[in-house]
Amino acid sequence: MAESVRSLKHGRASIAAFRGRGHLVSRVRTVAACAASALEATWQHLLRDFHADAVILESDSELCESLEEDYKDVEHLKENIPSHLPQVTVTQSSFKGSGLDPEEPVKVEEPVPTKKPPKEQRIIKEMPFITCDEFNDVPAYMKSRLTYSQINDVIKEINKAIISKYKILHQPKKSMNSLARNLYHRFIDEETKDTKGHYFIVEADIKEFTTLKVDKKFHMLLNILRHCRRLSEVRGGGLTRYVIT
Numbered sequence: 001m002a003e004s005v006r007s008l009k010h011g012r013a014s015i016a017a018f019r020g021r022g023h024l025v026s027r028v029r030t031v032a033a034c035a036a037s038a039l040e041a042t043w044q045h046l047l048r049d050f051h052a053d054a055v056i057l058e059s060d061s062e063l064c065e066s067l068e069e070d071y072k073d074v075e076h077l078k079e080n081i082p083s084h085l086p087q088v089t090v091t092q093s094s095f096k097g098s099g100l101d102p103e104e105p106v107k108v109e110e111p112v113p114t115k116k117p118p119k120e121q122r123i124i125k126e127m128p129f130i131t132c133d134e135f136n137d138v139p140a141y142m143k144s145r146l147t148y149s150q151i152n153d154v155i156k157e158i159n160k161a162i163i164s165k166y167k168i169l170h171q172p173k174k175s176m177n178s179l180a181r182n183l184y185h186r187f188i189d190e191e192t193k194d195t196k197g198h199y200f201i202v203e204a205d206i207k208e209f210t211t212l213k214v215d216k217k218f219h220m221l222l223n224i225l226r227h228c229r230r231l232s233e234v235r236g237g238g239l240t241r242y243v244i245t
Contacts, residue, residue, distance in 0.1 A: 124166045125199045126159040127230050127244050134228050142224050146217075154221045155230070157210040161201050162244065164209040183208070190241065194234045200243040 135148045168180050169187055176184060190202060203214050212218060222242065225231050234241040 122166075122170050124163050124170075125244055126162060127155050127225075129155055130224075130228055130230070138224055138227060142220070142227060144220065146220065146224070151221060151224060154212065154218070155225070157212050158201065158206070158242075161205045161209040162199055165201060165205050166199065190239060192234065192236055192241070194236075195241055195243060198243050200234065200241045202239055202241055 129152045130148065132148065135143075135151065165183075165187060168176070168183055171180065171184075173181070173184070186204070206212050206214055206218075222231070226233070229245055232243045232245050234243055
């Protein structure tokens with residue numbers, strides 16, 4: 001009987017010890033889980049700090065590069081100061097508080113005088129060339145055997161006469177030679193109230209400045225140019241003036 005009681009007590013003690021050991025294992029697992037969680041949190045915090053420091057370093061690097069570029073620009077400006085900066089007037093009050101002697105003359109570079117802009121050249125109006133559509137619209141009896149190229153070649157020669165004439169008219173009289181002066185006076189005499197403000201030539205200008213022959217074929221070409229509204233005629237004083245329209 002006594003032996004049975006001792007066995008029972010020993011069994012209960014073993015069960016109690018087993019339960020205590022299980023409780024200890026559970027506590028160890030809990031502590032380990034808490035430690036792992038704390039370690040994970042610490043690791044995440046360290047990662048955040050690392051990323052923040054990386055961003056700051058990158059920003060500082062960009063700032064350094066920007067400052068370096070600004071420094072280079074300042075050095076470039078210092079070495080390339082324009083010589084045409086406005087002149088600075090030095091007054092007596094500017095010497096107050098400075099170490100300069102007001103009696104000592106100050107050397108100030110005089111500005112380089114600017115060249116006067118050249119006089120604007122007058123634009124001489126020229127006759128526009130005939131287009132293919134305009135040529136096709138010219139009646140056959142007017143064109144006869146004249147070609148598109150022949151008509152525009154004549155326009156080119158007429159423009160040569162116009163430019164030569166009005167270059168003389170726009171030329172200062174003091175710079176004219178005797179030939180140009182005689183032509184100038186003829187041009188002035190040929191003007192009328194109807195040609196005022198317009199560019200025109202006469203047959204004498206064609207002979208003077210071009211190689212065209214003033215013949216029947218030439219007058220046929222003038223009829224085509226009138227039809228295409230490239231010129232008009234102003235008659236008077238026994239002279240026909242061909243006005244560029």
